[in-house]
Amino acid sequence: MPRVLIAEDETAIADAVLYALRSEGIEADHCLLAREVAPRVRAGGVDVVVLDVGLPDASGFDVCRELRGFSDVPVIFLTARNDEIDRVLGLELGADDYVTKPFSPRELVARVRARLRRSVAPKADAGASLERGAFAVDRDGHRIRFRDQLLDLTRYEYALLDALLQRPGAILSRAQLMDRGWDSDADSADRTVDTHVKTLRAKLRAAGADPDPIRTHRGLGYAIET
Numbered sequence: 022m023p024r025v026l027i028a029e030d031e032t033a034i035a036d037a038v039l040y041a042l043r044s045e046g047i048e049a050d051h052c053l054l055a056r057e058v059a060p061r062v063r064a065g066g067v068d069v070v071v072l073d074v075g076l077p078d079a080s081g082f083d084v085c086r087e088l089r090g091f092s093d094v095p096v097i098f099l100t101a102r103n104d105e106i107d108r109v110l111g112l113e114l115g116a117d118d119y120v121t122k123p124f125s126p127r128e129l130v131a132r133v134r135a136r137l138r139r140s141v142a143p144k145a146d147a148g149a150s151l152e153r154g155a156f157a158v159d160r161d162g163h164r165i166r167f168r169d170q171l172l173d174l175t176r177y178e179y180a181l182l183d184a185l186l187q188r189p190g191a192i193l194s195r196a197q198l199m200d201r202g203w204d205s206d207a208d209s210a211d212r213t214v215d216t217h218v219k220t221l222r223a224k225l226r227a228a229g230a231d232p233d234p235i236r237t238h239r240g241l242g243y244a245i246e247t
């Protein structure tokens with residue numbers, strides 16, 4: 022049975038979430054402090070972490086960074102303010118999703134379920150490798166080389182570039198690109214994809230890709246030329 026760990030110092034919120042998860046057959050534990058999270062994940066048996074950004078002893082961002090040092094466990098942030106959302110969407114932290122307070126426990130349960138499905142179902146094309154022009158994709162290692170240089174990509178940049186390289190020249194919509202990489206609100210999808218395309222372009226440029234191989238098709242999406 023899947024198990025969720027909720028780190029939240031507001032017990033009313035935590036109780037509502039615990040109740041909603043348990044009534045859907047998902048086991049859930051709760052902790053109040055940031056410093057409790059990593060030891061519990063290390064101990065094993067945690068399938069998803071729901072992490073409040075504002076915890077009493079440290080921020081959820083610090084906790085997420087610590088977790089990413091040793092674990093790929095999906096992290097869903099609970100955020101209270103717009104500036105927190107911006108940081109979550111920066112995604113340098115390796116967060117998988119976020120929910121904005123106030124939220125309905127039902128909505129959070131749906132997000133948790135989506136993460137659980139994703140971690141159970143391997144990607145259909147995992148394990149293959151691919152060469153496209155100057156690009157070489159190593160799917161086992163989640164690495165992409167450009168002209169034999171290893172690109173230092175976040176997992177989202179990797180997902181975007183991998184998706185584009187599967188069908189060079191084909192225009193993929195932002196929604197299609199989101200599907201390949203992560204779950205999020207539809208209304209934040211465009212901005213999230215654009216943000217990652219921007220950072221990806223900067224890395225490709227730094228690796229000597231000139232002209233920019235990623236084409237923007239206004240109102241449609243992105244394509245890559247190899």
Ligand code: CA
Pocket residue numbers: 029030031073074075076
């Ligand atoms: Ca809090």
